[in-house]
Amino acid sequence: MTSVALTVNGSRCEADVEPRQLLVYFLRDRLGLKGTNVGCDTTSCGACTVLVDDESVKSCTVFAVQADGSEVTTVEGLARGDALHPVQQAFHEQHALQCGYCTPGFVLATVSLLKENPNPSETEIREGLEGNLCRCTGYHNIVKAVQAAARAGA
Amino acid sequence: MENLSLEGALTVTFVRSLLAHANIVDVDATAAEALPNVQVMTAADLDLGVFGPGFPDVNPSMGRPLLVVDRVRFVGDIIAIVISDDSATGADAAELVYVDYDQLPAVVSPHESAKDEALLFPEAGTNVATRAGSPEHDENLFDGCDVVVSGTFVSQRMAPCPLEARSAAAELGPDGRITAWLSTQTPHQDRTALAETLGLDPAQIRVVGLDVGGGFGAKTLNVEEVLVVWLARRLGRPVRWTETRSESMTALPHGRAASLEYTIGGTRDGKVLAYRLEVLQDCGAYASVGAVLPGLTGLMASGVYAIPRIEFESRSVVTNTTPVSAFRGAGRPEASQAIERAIDTFAAELGMDPAEVRRRNFIPTNAFPYTTASHAAYDSGDYEGALELALRSVGYDALRDEQRQRRERAATTQLGIGISCYVEITNGIAEIEFGEVEITRDGGAIVRTGSFSHGQGHETTFAMIAAERLGLPVEKVTVHKGDTDEVARGTGTYGSKSTQIGGAAARLAADDVLEVAKQLVGDYLEASPADIVLDPALGRLHVAGAHSLGISWADLALRASADGRLAELRAEHEFQAAAPTFPFGAHVAVVEVDTETGRVELRRLVAVDDAGTLINPLIAQGQVHGGIAAGVAQALYEDFVYDDDGNPLTGTFVGYAFPSSADLPSWEAVEMETPTPLNVLGAKGIGESGTIGATPAVHNAVVDALAPLGVRNVDLPANGENVWRALRKAKA
Missing domain, CATH: 3.30.365.10 (Aldehyde oxidase/xanthine dehydrogenase, molybdopterin binding domain)
Known part of the structure; x- marks a missing residue:
């Protein structure tokens, strides 16, 4: 067991973890943050995307011990009270989700993308979200949602 | 599905075949069972028959054993079940189950298979599962044609890839009933199939479809779900299983091909x-x-x-x-x-x-x-x-x-x-679907539908359908689906049929509730129900031509509730299209x-x-x-x-x-x-x-x-x- 200390959605937490425990299972099983989904086991689909120190990472490919000392944001940490984060709001308004399983990952990848590039072109959006897979939407409305979020200054 | 919390649940891990075609000589679970709290089961422990094929014209000897008995037929076939306290131990144990295979030549190409040289089911005497259409060639089919051209190509095999891989959990209740939570498109059909396969009365089974992360046709009851439910009964402990993506890519059925x-x-x-x-x-x-x-x-x-x-x-x-x-x-x-x-x-x-x-x-x-x-009767088109x-x-x-x-x-x-x-x-087969509408105490409505929704948005669409008929704001209508204890009957969602039959059933049930409401309003206003009309813009029932003589859904629900008559404001409707x-x-x-x-x-x-x-x-x-x-x-x-x-x-x-x-x-x-x-x-x-x-x-x-x-x-x-x-x- 290894001791880790990190901040998750603004709350400090300390825990002893198995060195082989992946960050995603630490978040889901230890902290009960079930909004982060597991979609593959090969770092391909991005369903498990979270922010580590404001940068999007696939939490299925990071050990919990690697996040020691970091600030982690999951989808649960985006809304402010009842007010959705502008990216969440845009996904809702543009019907950018159907089954919703990939959505937390897409939302966090979008937050990170818009931080790096507040006004992306369609091509930049498509390439920026290349690491996230969706089977339901054909990406059309996801791209529209990112554009809407950019317009809203997310 | 993985978010379901189930106190004390054991984890199921399947030991799957690494070879496409082989006889199983021996399965040795000694090393696996040496791990803490690990139990391994094989076909010898199972008292279940074969799953499928389930279609009358398909060769009945080509069904799937729930666990392979002596022969594996594809990479991913299930040889043994590991039961453990958690998934990490399960994965470790599954790797320690030693399988002794006697490899057979694999038949991979359907063209090779059609030659019937190497048989997957020797007792069937053929690899052909079924035929359709006519093998007779009309020699005169192309008579009168100036130009005749041919072509051939393969509509290639695809993996459905719902973003949520499958998951199942089951728990035996103190009353002897079993609850199965499935990542499925078809809860009611799954209940029927589980009952048949496990030899139970459907009333002993409750199937619940929670939020399901896509299906695309592939998520109907399969051997894994049957085994999970069987294990929960056999062990008397709650059990759960979630497949990995790599597992899903070979274990979840494919399409086309x-x-x-x-x-x-x-x-x-x-x-x-x-x-x-x-x-x-x-x-x-x-x-x-x-x-x-x-x-x-x-x-x-x-x-x-x-x-x-x-x-x-x-x-x-x-x-x-x-x-x-x-x-x-x-x-x-x-x-x-x-x-x-x-x-x-x-x-x-x-x-x-x-x-x-x-x-x-x-x-x-x-x-x-x-x-x-080709015998299809098209309804309408342009x-x-x-x-x-x-x-x-x-x-x-x-x-x-x-x-x-x-x-x-x-x-x-x-x-x-x-x-x-x-x-x-x-x-495609003009199925029947169930709809029920109930007015709630606060003057809203619940729609219960036998259709399922795993991303199709029926929660919104069906609410809109009922809201429009009842003159209610759409936010006042909630759609319940997927729990066989709450929704009396249903077929689920596949074949693009939900709105046209499930939506239609919801609408007809809403119309039925409106008729019942007119009776009740007639009683309260001392008017003939035939004279009561709905003002859909206001959500208010009133006497025709006399707007002031009326009552809103909220007031009606309140009054009916006080009179013990709220239960009357509920109607079921089953709809079956003619074609x-x-x-x-x-x-x-x-x-x-x-x-x-x-x-x-x-x-x-x-x-x-x-x-x-x-x-x-x-x-x-x-x-x-x-x-x-x-x-x-x-x-x-x-x-x-x-x-x-x-x-x-x-x-x-x-x-x-x-x-x-x-x-x-x-x-x-x-x-x-x-x-x-x-x-x-x-x-x-x-x-x-x-x-x-x-x-x-x-x-x-x-x-x-x-x-x-x-x-x-x-x-x-x-x-x-x-x-x-x-x-x-x-x-x-």
């Missing part, structure tokens, strides 16, 4: 007179839904065309691969892919514009209802209208000009324009193909999809977008591949070409609404149309781009490699 061979003939002026389609369907290792899907291909063989003579024949054979079931389209994409390639091949042979050949053969708009020579709308939207003439210019200057990057006009069948419906449309794809490297880029895809009346256009368009993406995925990217020994080569998301946003353009979806007379909503299905229309449009576009170079066909997926091969072949 049909070899298509067509011959089409007609006159020099472009009139098609005869068409023959032969299908060799790969069922995978055990015969199930996939075996019978060619029946739908045959039914839809004629497409949107009035073809006087049609012959269809199919054989479904087993191979040492993952079993094949329904995937978005399920039997109908294959029909469209074949006839649309055939029409283009015919047009190319005539030197005629493919749009013009289509115009000359459409079933005329005034001919509906229309029965094709095929020429859809094509003209699509051609206008894409700017067809200008694109042909651009294409001509590129061809004249022998540009390296050629332009291809592909057309696909499709019709498909939804609610299936036939959505249709026209897609035009524009591709650029690099004639040196074979690289294909999809520039545009214009899709006209007509699914009758749309309830919620935003949701319907979302279905179209996702459908198109799956169709394009088949046309350009995905292919589930095995090596000659039956080892999957694309068994993860790394190897399998699931397209990302960077691989696809935005879609140009154009609405068109031709209502069906077959339900009160006028709605047809929309979930699979985009998939069915898109694949042949893109396929035709790629071949069209390369036509000046002598290319007549490109294998699917028309990716860089297959295009490059087609170019090499044409040059040779």
